[in-house]
Amino acid sequence: MTLQQALFLLFGLIALGAAVGVVVARRVFHAALWLLLAFFGVAGLYVLLEAPFFAAAQLFVYMGAIGILIIFAIMLTRGMMRQQMPRVNDQWWLAGLLALILLGVLAWLVWQQPPVVASRLVPEDSLNWLGLALIDPEGFALPFEVASVLLVMALIGAIAIVRER
Amino acid sequence: MDFLSNLIVNIGAWLRSLLIGAGMDEMGAALVVKAIGAVVVASFPLVVVIFLIWAYRKIAARMQGRLGPNSSGTWAGPYGVLQTFADAIKMLTKEDVRPEGVDPVPYNLAPILVVFASVVVWAVIPFGPGRELIGADLSIGIFYILAFSSAALVVFLMAGWSSNNKYATVGAFRAVAQLIGYEIPQLLAILAVVMVAGSLSMQDIVGAQDVVFLVAMPVTALIFLLASFAEVNARPFELLEAESELVCGYFIEYSGMKFGMFYLAEFMNAVAVAAIFSTLFLGGWRGPWVDQAPILGTIWSLVKMGVMIFLWMLVQITLPRLRIDQMLAFNWKFLVPLALVNLCVVGVVNRGITEWFPAGASAWTRAGILLVANLVVALATWGVLAAGERRQERRRVAWEAAQVEELEVGA
Amino acid sequence: MIPVQWYFVLSAALFCVGLYGVLSRRNAIAILMGIELMLNAVNINLLAFWRYGNPNNPAAQAFAAFVYAVAAAEVAVGLALIVSIYRNRETVDVDEINLLKW
Numbered sequence: 001m002t003l004q005q006a007l008f009l010l011f012g013l014i015a016l017g018a019a020v021g022v023v024v025a026r027r028v029f030h031a032a033l034w035l036l037l038a039f040f041g042v043a044g045l046y047v048l049l050e051a052p053f054f055a056a057a058q059l060f061v062y063m064g065a066i067g068i069l070i071i072f073a074i075m076l077t078r079g080m081m082r083q084q085m086p087r088v089n090d091q092w093w094l095a096g097l098l099a100l101i102l103l104g105v106l107a108w109l110v111w112q113q114p115p116v117v118a119s120r121l122v123p124e125d126s127l128n129w130l131g132l133a134l135i136d137p138e139g140f141a142l143p144f145e146v147a148s149v150l151l152v153m154a155l156i157g158a159i160a161i162v163r164e165r
Numbered sequence: 166m167d168f169l170s171n172l173i174v175n176i177g178a179w180l181r182s183l184l185i186g187a188g189m190d191e192m193g194a195a196l197v198v199k200a201i202g203a204v205v206v207a208s209f210p211l212v213v214v215i216f217l218i219w220a221y222r223k224i225a226a227r228m229q230g231r232l233g234p235n236s237s238g239t240w241a242g243p244y245g246v247l248q249t250f251a252d253a254i255k256m257l258t259k260e261d262v263r264p265e266g267v268d269p270v271p272y273n274l275a276p277i278l279v280v281f282a283s284v285v286v287w288a289v290i291p292f293g294p295g296r297e298l299i300g301a302d303l304s305i306g307i308f309y310i311l312a313f314s315s316a317a318l319v320v321f322l323m324a325g326w327s328s329n330n331k332y333a334t335v336g337a338f339r340a341v342a343q344l345i346g347y348e349i350p351q352l353l354a355i356l357a358v359v360m361v362a363g364s365l366s367m368q369d370i371v372g373a374q375d376v377v378f379l380v381a382m383p384v385t386a387l388i389f390l391l392a393s394f395a396e397v398n399a400r401p402f403e404l405l406e407a408e409s410e411l412v413c414g415y416f417i418e419y420s421g422m423k424f425g426m427f428y429l430a431e432f433m434n435a436v437a438v439a440a441i442f443s444t445l446f447l448g449g450w451r452g453p454w455v456d457q458a459p460i461l462g463t464i465w466s467l468v469k470m471g472v473m474i475f476l477w478m479l480v481q482i483t484l485p486r487l488r489i490d491q492m493l494a495f496n497w498k499f500l501v502p503l504a505l506v507n508l509c510v511v512g513v514v515n516r517g518i519t520e521w522f523p524a525g526a527s528a529w530t531r532a533g534i535l536l537v538a539n540l541v542v543a544l545a546t547w548g549v550l551a552a553g554e555r556r557q558e559r560r561r562v563a564w565e566a567a568q569v570e571e572l573e574v575g576a
Numbered sequence: 577m578i579p580v581q582w583y584f585v586l587s588a589a590l591f592c593v594g595l596y597g598v599l600s601r602r603n604a605i606a607i608l609m610g611i612e613l614m615l616n617a618v619n620i621n622l623l624a625f626w627r628y629g630n631p632n633n634p635a636a637q638a639f640a641a642f643v644y645a646v647a648a649a650e651v652a653v654g655l656a657l658i659v660s661i662y663r664n665r666e667t668v669d670v671d672e673i674n675l676l677k678w
Contacts, residue, residue: 008578012586019590019613023597028605029326033271035609036319038590042616045586048578049627052305054619054640056312061644064315066612066651068341071322073605073655075334077662088600089671095599099592106588115579122631127304127365130634130641140638147645154649158656164663 008048015041026087028074036067050122053130172460174297177202206300207284214432217474218249221432224475225482252425259421267418268327275324276419276426282317283433286310289367290440293450293462299368306367307355310441311348314396318344324427325415336414339489344396346496351392353504357385357511358445361535371449375528379446381535382511384543386446388504393438395496398431400481402492439473440466447473507542514538583624591617604658604668608651615647 018041021034039062046055123129133139177198184194219234223244226233234245241247263272288300289309296302303309318341325337359365361382362373379386395402416427443449447469450462487495518526518534526534590613597610619640626636662668665675 002577005578008582012582015616016586016589016593019593022606022609022613023593023601028603029268031606031609033323035612038613039616040316042590042620045583045620046623049583049620049623050631051623051627051637052303053308054623054637056305056308057641057644059312059316060308061648062612062616064312064318065648067316067319068322068345069651069655070605070609070612071319071326072338072341073659075322075326075338076659077605077668087602087606089602092600095596098599099596102595103588103592106592107585110581110584110588113581115581116628117577117579118628120631122627124304126631126634126637129632130637133634133638134641140635143638143642147642150649151645154652158652161653161656161660 004048008045011041011044011048013041014038015045029071032067032070032074035070036063039063039067051126053127171458173293173463174295174459177297203288203300206287210284210287210433210436211429213436214429215249215253216246217432217436218252219246221478221481222248224478228482253422256422256425261423262420264329264418266329268329271323271327272418273423275320275327276416276423276430278320278323279317279430280426280433282313282320283430283437285313286437287440290437290444290466291367291371291449292466293459294455295459296368298450298459298463302366302368305365307359307370307441307445308365310437311352311355315348321415324419328415328418330418333415333417336417340415343402343489343492343496346493347392347395347402347500350388350496350500350504351396353501353508354385354389354392355445357382357508358389360508360512361515367444367449371444371451374448374451376532377446377448377451381532382446382539383536384503384507384539384546385511386442388500388507389445390442391500392504393442394477394480395492397434397438397477399435399477401484401487435477436470436474439470439477442473443469503542503546506545507539510538510542511535580624580628583620587617587620587624590614590620602669602671604661604670604673605655607670608654608658611654612647612651615643619643 015038018034018038022031022038025031025034039058042062043055043058046052046058134144135141180201181194181198184197185191189197223233234241234248236242236245241251263269289303289306291299291302293299321337321340321344325333325335325340328334358370358378361378362370364370364373416424419427443466449469450466452461452465455462455465514535518531522530594610594613594617597613598607601607601610622636622640622643626634626640629636658668661673665673667673
């Protein structure tokens with residue numbers, strides 16, 4: 001086993017174990033902390049995929065923004081943490097079965113193929129290429145603008161929804 | 166002399182040859198030297214902070230007409246320089262109180278993570294030219310710092326929420342509201358720098374500063390400085406702690422060395438911000454004679470950091486505290502719009518320079534044009550603020566006149 | 577070297593764990609967390625395709641960036657809705673939020 005494979009297993013286990021923690025944790029606050037750990041593990045995988053920008057963006061967007069928003073929401077709705085209620089609904093076994101079947105099918109499909117290893121080197125300036133593609137009218141300029149509009153709409157919408165009248 | 170002029174790199178090379186001489190292979194020796202380098206980089210802020218706390222207390226005391234730490238009672242070294250060690254020993258030997266009802270894992274993890282987050286920043290701070298005097302010259306350099314400082318905010322929520330104390334929770338809420346808010350102007354200021362430098366890598370940003378960015382973009386530097394002071398909790402924005410209002414903020418329930426770690430992280434963040442400012446705006450390791458003796462680069466960067474740390478202390482010691490609503494209003498109503506306008510102006514002007522000078526502008530022309538643009542932004546801001554002030558003044562005068570009239574009618 | 581299959585299996589597993597969370601939890605915020613896990617799994621897949629396919633073509637990276645934007649928007653609006661519902665109904669249990677059921 002090479003160093004890279006060991007690191008993959010480490011980060012993969014962190015991500016997957018933390019993800020399991022998210023869905024089984026008894027308290028929602030703990031689930032949120034597990035979620036942050038899962039994000040961190042995924043960031044490590046991005047480093048292994050030689051996409052450092054996405055690893056940093058993962059920390060920045062998911063841990064710094066989304067994680068904090070989720071914890072804020074948990075604190076704002078904490079009245080329900082005191083009352084006792086089952087944390088899963090009646091069809092949890094069905095959900096688990098469905099997830100297991102989906103995993104089995106996907107894993108089976110993937111293992112049918114011969115193993116593929118990366119054949120090309122990542123260009124030194126891959127980040128520049130991404131940036132240029134995002135503002136290139138032939139590339140992703142329109143989706144990029146739509147994404148910005150989406151973010152503005154989400155900002156306005158979120159404020160409009162929670163504003164106290 | 167030759168050895169001294171490139172001291173750190175030569176020590177590394179010497180260590181490597183020593184290890185290879187002792188029977189290690191090339192790869193292992195390089196790995197060991199790298200590991201030693203990582204330990205040195207990581208312990209640098211920790212060691213600096215020990216003396217910084219002493220210097221801070223001494224300077225604060227002198228400014229307030231006190232003596233500060235000294236050896237008059239028990240011996241604490243000349244000028245009380247060992248005071249911090251004594252404090253650390255005291256904190257380590259204190260009983261570790263764990264209040265009832267805390268959430269043990271997040272509660273104990275928070276102080277570790279807060280120090281971790283302030284140490285990792287140092288991996289990308291350059292201390293000299295080339296690839297040897299920087300932990301890792303990442304292509305995403307400054308974004309790496311932003312990512313970790315943003316992810317570290319979660320730690321405050323962890324500490325505040327798991328302490329099972331309402332002051333701690335309110336303190337954590339406030340801390341995150343403040344830090345997230347001030348992250349935005351900080352990010353926008355850094356974005357302006359990145360646009361002009363044309364790279365996210367710290368070494369490239371230093372390399373782009375033939376004229377330091379403080380001269381070329383003073384408004385950007387000021388925005389960054391104000392936002393960073395808020396980020397590291399310096400006094401005008403020191404609402405995370407606010408002893409008189411919040412008792413101690415999110416780490417009220419921590420005692421002993423766990424409290425010490427929060428305290429340590431605060432100072433380490435201040436040093437890190439000084440390092441980032443000196444890299445982004447003061448040219449980092451650049452200075453006279455660095456070409457001949459790379460060790461001078463390390464000295465220059467340390468001197469620049471020292472100046473910034475002293476500025477931080479000055480602000481911290483002399484200014485009173487703002488109220489939380491004033492502080493958030495200052496951020497959202499003044500700093501963020503200014504940073505946005507500044508970003509647009511710098512972006513357009515920077516692009517314009519490339520268009521106007523197809524052959525490439527000299528560093529001084531570029532800096533001059535950017536400086537003029539920045540000054541225009543500053544003047545416009547001043548104009549808008551003054552107009553607002555005048556309008557408020559007119560309204561106040563009119564209101565007073567109406568009051569007087571009412572009184573006269575009543576009489 | 578790491579075969580690309582490892583990434584695919586891992587991302588499939590992450591997706592399925594997220595799916596289980598979405599389908600089985602009662603707390604609306606926990607459901608949102610499950611969705612975040614699924615989006616992360618998708619992003620791992622996209623970046624694995626970019627790395628093992630053609631790293632010179634940034635299309636997959638661009639898609640991953642859009643996933644970030646969409647995830648941020650989704651969380652902001654979703655949590656706003658949850659907080660708003662909590663204010664009106666004092667609960668975030670999706671089984672009890674049944675005003676529109678009949």
